[in-house]
Amino acid sequence: MRSMREALAGFRRTPLLCALSIGATGLSLVILGLFGLVAHNIGGAIGDVERRVEVVGYLLDDAGPEQVRAARREMEALPAVESVRYVSKDEALERARRDLVEFSDIYGELRVNPLPASFHLRLREGFRTPATVSETAGMLAAYPFIEEARFGDEWVERLFALRSAATGIALALGGGFALIAVLLIVTTVRMAILARGEEIEIMQIVGAREGYIQRPFLLEGAVTGLAGGLLALGVTRLAYVVFPVRFAAIESLAWLPHLWTAAGVAAAAVLGLLAAAYSVHREVGRAYGPS
């Protein structure tokens, strides 16, 4: 209670400094928020494409139904495999007639179905790497009744590279802007401590406990982080509503999941707390000497 009173008194004593700090922290977090919005949408788009990654195995015409059933059970048991779909020769022809309308005449006149039956394997999230896709295709091709296994190796690799690059950029930029926010809060709390240097010195002299002195500053840092986080969330939402952006093939950007926004604001408060703890430890802690 006293800590909260003192933290609020800190805001009242230096309102301009606190407003500037919350504003600057909020600004750096807005950039993080906007980038998060774009990253979320790119991630979603890549995820959609990734979900379509399939390993297709074409069966020889003389494959026996028992062999096919046994192979299907084996493949479904693989940890990387999410689903196995069997497409019979008839289904393949039906699909070809439906999807390839321009060749419907040719398919209509056929007396013998030239299309092979096939297995379509989809992989679980986290297993859609070029190495796993290739390995699964190799296992499929090893069955004697499989004529050929395909998986579009070139674009799977590109997709994976794109995902890795997007993750790397997100981490680097996210880390960078979070660091800027931390430095701003470190400076604010440090200035708040220096502004109350005389009081703190007297507290230490008369025997105040470290926690008693430090708690208001820690709270001030957490509140600054929280306020900056909420400000950033508000501005990001405003930008999202006012400037609807089309990005590449994405028709309209999706808003961030609630879990992301809640975690972002909470993380801002925690960053504020950690930044304040750093300042407090440096500026107040040394009066008590080594632990």
Place this chain on the structure above:
Amino acid sequence: MISLRGVSKAYPRSGDALRGVSFRLRKGEFAFLTGPSGAGKSTVLELIHFQTRPTEGEVQVSRYNSRRVRRRDIPALRRRVGFVFQDFKLLERLTAAENVAFALEVIGTPRREIAGRVQRLLSQVGLAARARSRPSELSGGERQRVAVARALATEPRILLADEPTGNLDPDAAGGVFELFRMLNRLGTAVLMATHDADFVRRHPDVRRLELEDGRLARDSAA
């Protein structure tokens, strides 16, 4: 009560501040710590208040030893050792009573007890009538009395005073010194650092610990 054994203190930039200083101050004793500026008087007081630690040797204050003291015990030690400064260190935005109350609040005194204790402490130093005055409205001697009242808020067994009369005229200095003598008679041990040789000479009955260039050159009790 206070014991320094072979204490040396060196600072990275300014070098040796103290070299092999040893002395004891018993319960209820009064002593001057004298010597020219730079002799190491303030360093001795800071060591006893555990604001700094010896480079060599050890400082013992009641049951607290500089070699073994835990960081979390230091506030409790400081409540037993009051500290008075030459420049008073009063908060200008607070009244005399509020300055004393601040110390009581900081150490967790229940709110309902604070007003009564502030009044008693200010009466003890002869300043009850100036409770509502801010430091800027008080004379040097009065400010020092407020600082003493604040130092007494924690009911210390030891009072350290670093040049407490340095900024005061002779009358005010005499008044503050008499206040220390009165507190000493009530059982508080007092160690008063001063470079004013004339002031010390006027009180020959008080034990004198003389520092010169970081060493204890003379102890009148030895």
